[in-house]
Each structure stands twice: as C-alpha cells, then as structure tokens.
Amino acid sequence: MSIHEVFMPALSSTMTEGKIVSWVKSPGEKVEKGETVVVVESDKADMDVETFYEGFLAHIIVEAGETAPVGSAIAFIAETEAEIETAKSLANSGSAAATTSSPEPIAADTASAATPALASQKGSNHKEGRLVASPRARKLAKELKVDLTTLEGSGPHGRIVAEDVEAFSNQGKQPATAPVAPAAPVPISAPVAPPAPRTAAPATVVAAVPGQIVPLTTFQNAVVRNMVATISVPVFRVGYTITTDGLDKLYKQIKSKGVTMTALLAKAVAVTLQKHPLLNASYSEQGIVYHSDINISVAVAMDDGGLITPVLQNADAVDIYSLSRTWKSLVERARAKQLQPQEYNSGTFTLSNLGMFGVDRFDAILPPGQGSILAIGASRPQVVATPDGLFSVRQQMQVNITSDHRIIYGAHAAAFLQDLAKLIEMNPQSLTM
Numbered sequence: 001m002s003i004h005e006v007f008m009p010a011l012s013s014t015m016t017e018g019k020i021v022s023w024v025k026s027p028g029e030k031v032e033k034g035e036t037v038v039v040v041e042s043d044k045a046d047m048d049v050e051t052f053y054e055g056f057l058a059h060i061i062v063e064a065g066e067t068a069p070v071g072s073a074i075a076f077i078a079e080t081e082a083e084i085e086t087a088k089s090l091a092n093s094g095s096a097a098a099t100t101s102s103p104e105p106i107a108a109d110t111a112s113a114a115t116p117a118l119a120s121q122k123g124s125n126h127k128e129g130r131l132v133a134s135p136r137a138r139k140l141a142k143e144l145k146v147d148l149t150t151l152e153g154s155g156p157h158g159r160i161v162a163e164d165v166e167a168f169s170n171q172g173k174q175p176a177t178a179p180v181a182p183a184a185p186v187p188i189s190a191p192v193a194p195p196a197p198r199t200a201a202p203a204t205v206v207a208a209v210p211g212q213i214v215p216l217t218t219f220q221n222a223v224v225r226n227m228v229a230t231i232s233v234p235v236f237r238v239g240y241t242i243t244t245d246g247l248d249k250l251y252k253q254i255k256s257k258g259v260t261m262t263a264l265l266a267k268a269v270a271v272t273l274q275k276h277p278l279l280n281a282s283y284s285e286q287g288i289v290y291h292s293d294i295n296i297s298v299a300v301a302m303d304d305g306g307l308i309t310p311v312l313q314n315a316d317a318v319d320i321y322s323l324s325r326t327w328k329s330l331v332e333r334a335r336a337k338q339l340q341p342q343e344y345n346s347g348t349f350t351l352s353n354l355g356m357f358g359v360d361r362f363d364a365i366l367p368p369g370q371g372s373i374l375a376i377g378a379s380r381p382q383v384v385a386t387p388d389g390l391f392s393v394r395q396q397m398q399v400n401i402t403s404d405h406r407i408i409y410g411a412h413a414a415a416f417l418q419d420l421a422k423l424i425e426m427n428p429q430s431l432t433m
Contacts, residue, residue, distance in 0.1 A: 002079035003087045004053055008062070009040070010070045019067045019218050020074065021046050025057045028084060031077065038074070041218050046337040055079040058087035066162075067218075140165045143213060220306045229368045233283075234405040237363050240417040244379045244395045246428040254320070254432065263312070263324040266296040266351060267431045268423055269374060270315035273349060276416040280348050282371045283406045297347025297367070298327070300334055309367065310334050311347045320432050351376060361398040372403045372413070 008018050021039040031037055036048040037057060058078040062068045076087040140162050141148050151168055153160035216224065247268075251261055273280045273294050282289045294316045297309035310330035312323055333339050349371070352364040355378035364375040377398040384394050399420075403413050423430070 002055075003058065003083055003090065004055070004077045004079075005073040006037070006051065006075040006077055008068045008070050008072050008074050009049060015070055017067050017069045020062050020064050022064050023057075023060060023075075024048075027057055027060055029057050031055060031057055041337070051077060053077055053079070056081055056084055058084040140215065144169045217306055223307050226368050227365060230366050233366055235366050235402050236405050236410060236413075237400055237402050238410060238413040238417060239361070239398060239400045240414075240421060241396050241398055242421045243384075243425045244397050246426070247424050248379065248395055250428045250431070257321060258328070259320055259324045260327055261356075262298055262351075262353065263320055263327050264428075264431055265353065265376060266298060266312050266315050266327075267320055267323055268420060268428075269349065269351060270294045270296050270312075271431070272416060272420045272423055274316055275419055276412070278408060278412055279372050279403070279416045281407060282348070282369055283404050288407050291348040293348065295346050295348045297344075297350040297370075299350065299352040299364075300331060303335060308334050308339070308344055309347055309350060310339060310344055311342075313346060350374070355379065355397060361400065363400055364402050366402050366404060370404075371408055372401055375400045375402070 019041040021041050023038050025031055025035075025037045031051050031054060033052060033054045034050050037051050038049045039046050040049050041047075055077045056079075057075060059076040060074070061076070062072075062074040068074055076090070078084050078087045140146075144165065146165050146168055148160055148165075151160050151164050153164055247264065251259070251264060277290055278288070280291055280294055282291070293314050296312045296315040298312065299307060299309050301307055310327070312318070312327060312330070315323060318326070330339070330343060334344070347367070347370065350364070350367050350373040352362075352373060353376040354362055355376050358378050360380070361377045362375050364373045366373055377400075379395045379397040381393050382396045383391055384396070386392050399417065401413050401417060
C-alpha cells in the first residue's frame, strides 16, 4: 500500500503556519508529479504548492480557509484509485502514520521555499482521547472563553472548526463561568468566503462592527512578529530637510514616460548607498554583513490588512525607466498576493513614504535583518533664507533615518543624508543616466 501524507510546507524562513487559500484538486481527482494541488497563503503571498508524487488526492485534512502549522499533515495522496477508501479509513482511525509509506513533502513553486519539517500529524480525527480542533477554532475559543470539550465538531471526521465556536458563542451556550452572551449577539467574524481566483483584485476590508473581534490576517500576524523582533535592537534616528525643486521638475518632465516618484526616490537612495556601504549593511552575531547588492525595499500597505515590502533589486544599476516598470509590476502582484519570496524578503535598505498621504514627518520602525530604514515626508512649499540674504519659497521635504546603532553611528547616518540631499538638490538629472 502506498499512501502519502501531504505536509504544510515552509514557504519562508519566518513562516510558522500557513493558511489554505484553495484546493486546486478535489478528493478523488488524479494528480501528476509536479502538479499544483493546493494554494497556500504564507506570511506575505499566495504560493502554488506542488506534489512530488503521482496518484489520487484521497482525503483533505485542512480545508480551504483553515490554517495549519508548518510540517503538519494537510491531506493524503493514494498511489492507486483503489486505495482512496483505505486512506479515508486511515484518517478516521488515526493510524495513518503507522501504515503509510514515507511522508510526502510538497514543494512551493519557488526556488527559495524552505524544506518543510516532517513531523507527523494525525489529521482531523479524535485519537487517544485528544480533542482535535483547527488552530483558528482553538484561538477563537480562547478569546471567547468557550470550552471546546462541550462542542460537537462539524468539520471532517468531527473536527471542531471556527464556525462551531462562533455558533456556540452566539447561542449563549458557554459554560457557567463564561460571560453571558448579549440578547442580540454580534457575530465574531464572518464565515470564510470561497477563495477568489488568483487573478482577482484583493477584497476590500469590511468595516468592523462595534464589539466585534476580528482575527488577525496572516499578513498582520507577520507584521506583529517582525515588530516584536525589532524590540531588542538599539536604534537611533536622524532627520534632514531636503529641497526638492529640481527633483519635482525632473519628475514632471519624465512622468509621461511611466516614471514614478517612488522609483526616483529609490534610485536616489540606491546611488547614494554606493558611497555609504555601511548604511546598506546589517548586523549578525559574526559581525557586520556588507551586502554585495543594493536592494531597496519599499513599504506598501495591503488593501486587506498587513504590510509588505516589494524589493527593487540592484536599484543602483537599473535605469529609471526599467525601475519604474518593475515597481508597477511588483505593486500589482503584491496586492494580488502573487509575489515570490525573493521579491519581498531580499531587501538591504527600506523606504517608507507616507509623504504621498500628506504626512509631514514620521519615524519608521527598523525592519528585522536590515541596518536602516528611511522615512519620507511630503514635499511642501517653505519660506527659506537664500545665501544672498533674501527670502524665497522652496519645495522641501523632511526625511528621517532609523538605523541599527550596533553597527551604524550618528556621523555615518548624517553623512549619508548629506550626500542624498546633494544628489536630489544639485544633480537630480543624473538619476536618468
């Protein structure tokens, strides 16, 4: 008998769990080696996941919309059609791991996906008296103080899913120690909607209802982990005022050719980093890591929650027109959650531009694994004194750099900002060369 467990893969080095976006194959369907069987949402993107074996998708353990830890079993694949019922029986009995052949890893459609852990998970059945519920159901039950042992699961083979917890809470059937439900309860979260096609535009965030508890999205949880990871890093901040009249004039001249202000700013920063490699470096236990490439990450807010930083790779060496086309493509695919990991996790320096929202000045939080991030404010007309003692109106913007003080000091950051200002103020035309 050849029945293989399909495991949740690690699609990035920071991924601890994944969410099933959709199953491309249905139970009983034939699958070929290397064929996509499921779409998994990692920290930042939706990834096609392929099988290493051919056979039949016999049984799905983790349904679309549910999450599972990296390395846990999410489905069974049977080598022959005759073994499909056997696989279902094994799932019901909880003895799959003892009778199947070697566990089957699954590969994401990306070269940088990490190898998944092969820890055995018995799926959605009850065994040895252990209560089995989806991770989302357990989290929701903890928040709502619902005793899972009092519930009957409606998921596969009696598995408790989030909807069971919600229904129980809304009916006011919590144990006596739990708060009494209101007479007209507000749903805790909307039912999981069917997955949208990969090419569909991202859903707009639905306005929260007062009293509602909305679980964090996978993207938002990734941001939480990154922000917590930065707490232990000693940072400092340096501000600078840059006159942008020349840059604004250049932008108006080449905007019709598809050039974006984001690309211009990224190009200016990348060119300046050539003279300041320490600002493009990062800290490690072994010492300072000087990166061979200058890859500029740019923070982008997602429509359905969370934050992602698409990367303009080798931004110092790519011409401004190609850089702008690349940026447009990155943003479109980021919002469709179709970026490959190297397109959002390979940055060496980050830009955060809230100036486009009219923000005058702000401080940015240092991303994990990088040495600096530059916060860019809006360019506004200011009355300034000229060298000849007169007054003039100039367009100026405030920038603030946040740097890792373990490897970068104030003088280093100040020198970088001075050179960036000189480039933008005195020689912006060089950005088109």
